[in-house]
Amino acid sequence: MKRKIGSVELAWEEASQGAPVVLLHAFPVNRGMWEPQREELARRYRVITPDFRGHGETGLPVRQAGLPEEDSTMERLAEDVRGLLDFLGLQRVVLGGLSMGGYASFAFYRRYPERVAALILADTRASADTEEGLRGREELAAVAEKEGAAGVAERMLPKLLGASTHANRPEVVAAVREMILTTSPAGIVRALQGMAARPAAFDLLPKVQCPTLVVVGEEDTLTLPTDSEALAKAIPGARLEVIPAAGHLSNLENPAAFNRALDAFLTQVRL
Numbered sequence: 001m002k003r004k005i006g007s008v009e010l011a012w013e014e015a016s017q018g019a020p021v022v023l024l025h026a027f028p029v030n031r032g033m034w035e036p037q038r039e040e041l042a043r044r045y046r047v048i049t050p051d052f053r054g055h056g057e058t059g060l061p062v063r064q065a066g067l068p069e070e071d072s073t074m075e076r077l078a079e080d081v082r083g084l085l086d087f088l089g090l091q092r093v094v095l096g097g098l099s100m101g102g103y104a105s106f107a108f109y110r111r112y113p114e115r116v117a118a119l120i121l122a123d124t125r126a127s128a129d130t131e132e133g134l135r136g137r138e139e140l141a142a143v144a145e146k147e148g149a150a151g152v153a154e155r156m157l158p159k160l161l162g163a164s165t166h167a168n169r170p171e172v173v174a175a176v177r178e179m180i181l182t183t184s185p186a187g188i189v190r191a192l193q194g195m196a197a198r199p200a201a202f203d204l205l206p207k208v209q210c211p212t213l214v215v216v217g218e219e220d221t222l223t224l225p226t227d228s229e230a231l232a233k234a235i236p237g238a239r240l241e242v243i244p245a246a247g248h249l250s251n252l253e254n255p256a257a258f259n260r261a262l263d264a265f266l267t268q269v270r271l
């Protein structure tokens with residue numbers, strides 16, 4: 001589905017009935033990464049997966065004459081999600097995000113804690129970027145501008161997926177490459193700038209009041225399992241699940257284990 005929500009033509013997919021579960025994707029892929037969860041969870045939940053601005057089928061906003069270009073900060077991504085929930089008439093949802101989706105979930109929770117029935121934070125971290133991380137963002141933005149999404153795919157694929165997936169699941173590597181190739185260079189650059197501008201979320205963690213599941217692939221080298229351990233420790237009552245044989249895109253690399261963790265968590269949450 002696609003609708004004008006705020007300043008963007010926002011695309012999303014919705015499956016089935018039941019309590020709403022909104023899943024926010026990573027950078028620089030799109031809602032397609034949630035396919036294994038849509039298939040499984042849609043038996044019991046209303047799974048809603050939007051494409052962030054500049055990713056998948058969601059465009060970037062058209063520039064208004066005389067105004068600066070709109071950025072893709074995590075707050076802006078969170079507002080796009082809020083606009084979608086308003087359009088769908090959903091006051092309260094389970095909100096899950098992987099990596100950049102997790103950063104946007106922090107921004108959403110900061111603004112609208114009453115709209116979050118439960119949180120799922122996968123392969124994400126509460127820290128802001130380090131100096132080295134910021135330099136890496138600039139370098140990758142230059143690659144996107146010079147070589148397009150193909151150059152970004154080449155640089156990112158080794159890090160996005162774990163060693164087990166690279167060794168044993170070439171079809172997953174190919175599917176992730178395809179997703180990256182559909183992301184526009186402008187969408188990539190704005191998301192990189194948006195992530196670079198994000199604040200740390202450490203202050204928020206002890207204030208989180210809803211049930212929270214933290215998930216991480218055991219082979220994740222982008223957001224280390226130790227980051228997730230720290231995240232789970234800092235959020236009152238949070239549960240940590242480590243997904244075996246999976247890297248950064250743990251939901252896609254070991255969907256069976258990821259879905260089991262999600263299902264066990266969701267059945268315990270009052271929605």
Ligand code: MLT
Pocket residue numbers: 025026027028098099100101195222248
């Ligand atoms: C992501 O997977 O969303 C990105 O790798 C996050 C990041 O670059 O910080």
